[in-house]
Amino acid sequence: METRLLTLTVNDRLDKALAQALTSLSRSAVQRLIAAGYVQVNDRTCTEPKFRVRIGDRVQVTIPDPEPTQPLPEPLPLDIVYEDEDLLVVNKPAGIAVHPGAGQTRGTLVNALLFHRPALANVGDPLRPGIVHRLDKETSGLVIVAKSASAHQALQAQFKARHVHKLYLALCVGAVHPPEGNINQPIGRHPRHRQRMAIVPSGRAALTHYATLARFALRDEPARTYSLVKARPITGRTHQLRVHFAASGFPIVGDAVYGARSDPLTRQLAPRQLLHAAALAFVSPSRGERVVVRAPLPEDFRQALRVLVRVQ
Secondary structure, three states: OEEEEEEOOOOEEHHHHHHHHOOOOOHHHHHHHHHOOOEEEOOEEOOOOOOEEOOOOEEEEEEOOOOOOOOOOOOOOOOEEEEOOOEEEEEEOOOOOOOOEOOEOOOOHHHHHHHHOHHHHHOOOOOOOOEOOOOOOOOEEEEEEEOOHHHHHHHHHHHHOOOOEEEEEEEEEOOOOOOEEEEEOOEEEOOOOOOOEEEOOOOEOOEEEEEEEEEEEEOOOOOOEEEEEEEEEOOOOOOHHHHHHHHOOOOEOOOOOOOOOOOHHHHHHOOOOOEEEEEEEEEOOOOOOEEEEEOOOOHHHHHHHHOEEEOO
């Protein structure tokens, strides 16, 4: 961590003045430092880039050490539900990213894995050691992690050949119709919102099998219906289940990107999408045996179901 003391020689916005004085930093980098509270003007922390400074103002800038280029071990809890010589399967809670990404280098599943199984650092991509597939941050459930390079390659081949069977449970808004069927719609980047996915004709083929397990209603608003469905994504497109159910008119409860934010159950009990990777079936690379692993519904999902009345 480095601290720099400056006496300003211009009357201007704080971010512009600092970018001019600190030539090694871009203006956007300076703005991030200001917003994060690393800048003091005349001994007072300033978090507003537009703040007007004057000639003679004393500014202290703290420049934190750069984030590590590779993830570091962290003593975070890890729920291992299956392990053999080739791999382990982890039940990931909602709210935890699988691996570090832009803006998040700590607190991920990978950080926890490296603490509990240090040898994983040498498996696969150094930024995603051991990771064969992923779940969205707000999706709970099962993730397979390879323990060796050979297992990593074998599991990747199984995913590519669609020999890994994935089963999800989702609570959807509305009475899903038909109650059982396939959603076969191509998925690609949203044409305007590039951080989102969408049904687009030029997208990649995406196929989901689903079946309704039960239908529910709100106790005080029986016209508000919900469907608990089991879904099997045959393909593995980004946000596939969330996009497919939303495009079919039955978004997943609590989905802040593709869902109905005004839904009363979402407002009350679902701060995240109620989507859970409940089961995985695959072949153990070295033993050649079929393995089936299951994970129960997490408490937040169960609590949402408790406030509903089953109607079918």
